[in-house]
Amino acid sequence: MKKKRIQIFDTTLRDGEQVPGCQLNTSEKIKIARKLEKMGVDIIEAGFPISSPGDFNSVEKICKYIYKPIICSLSRAVKKDIEVAASALKYAKNPRIHTGIGTSKYHIKYKFNSTPKKIIEVAIEAVKYAKKFVEDVEFYAEDAGRTENNFLAKICEAVIKAGATVLNIPDTTGYCLPEEYAEKIKFLKKNVNSIDKVTISTHCHDDMGLSTANSIAGIINGAKQIECTINGIGERAGNTSLEEVVMIIKQHKKLNFYTKINTKLLYKTSKFVSECTGMFVQSNKAIVGANAFSHSSGIHQDGLIKKRETYEVIDPKDVGVNKSSILLTARSGRSALAYRYKKLGYSFNKSKLNIIYHKYLKYADKKKEIYDEDLKKILKNIK
Incomplete structure (x- = not known):
């Protein structure tokens, strides 16, 4: 069976930047956008132009410097918003x-x-108006996770008729359980006329730690686009983590999906975004955390030394990390100690x-971690 391509929609520069204290200037946004383009992101949501002159300028400048990805501009279902969003996109190659x-x-x-009736009317009018400026119009049904499925299907069908090309x-609020979110996508696929003519997109938040699981559940059940951010940054508890969904798709061959992402650039891009935003990446963060490929337990270290796959389902080189790390602590065993001494040129x-x-x-009982200098001192103190 032919693999299905999943489009990666990166909203680091829009939803990701909504984290308090991580505002980016235009120069930083352009640099991040270039890294996203190099990595193979399909769509870059560059900003929310009506929100400030600075954001408008950033979207406009990104459109001038980025060539391959679709550049997306956010608006509310308000004519002025849409006009400003369209104006910011005037230099975009793929708006x-x-x-x-x-x-x-x-x-x-x-x-x-x-009322529900008025909301549908506003949605139709917004899509039709946006369609006057660009061919590619994505419609978001905010809080779809808590929207009753029959009404969600009704508004989705209405905006498709109005010209929407993507349904977000x-x-x-990160409320859905994976099976609930899966059922929602499945329901839309079954009950919305012309649904196969548009792209269904997931956009999951991490309030309960389920954003990645929900996004994967979404594509399994018919979504073809995942909206996500580098390091999972975003409003409140954050968004779906780009590096997580991309590596799940890469590692789980049975899903029969693929993306265009060059995964070997994930770690470098993660570090760059962290430095620009000032948002620290927790050490135990999946894929890009400092401890993602570090091992300190003696049992794990012994297994890793014998065969990497014993305790690692991802080759660190696949995400741009040079190698796994054996950390010496009080929990480490003899095999890890011998391994590290061998690296220093000693054999016993x-x-x-x-x-x-x-x-x-x-x-080791006195220190959190033992380094090479400590190992050399130990040898000197043994008579």
């Missing part, structure tokens, strides 16, 4: 306007003080290694 409105009962009643089904018989190991444990 897309991303417009939409809240569709859950919480948004309709409390945010808009409106966001789990805005079993009896000598036992003596060294007992001395090593006394050092």
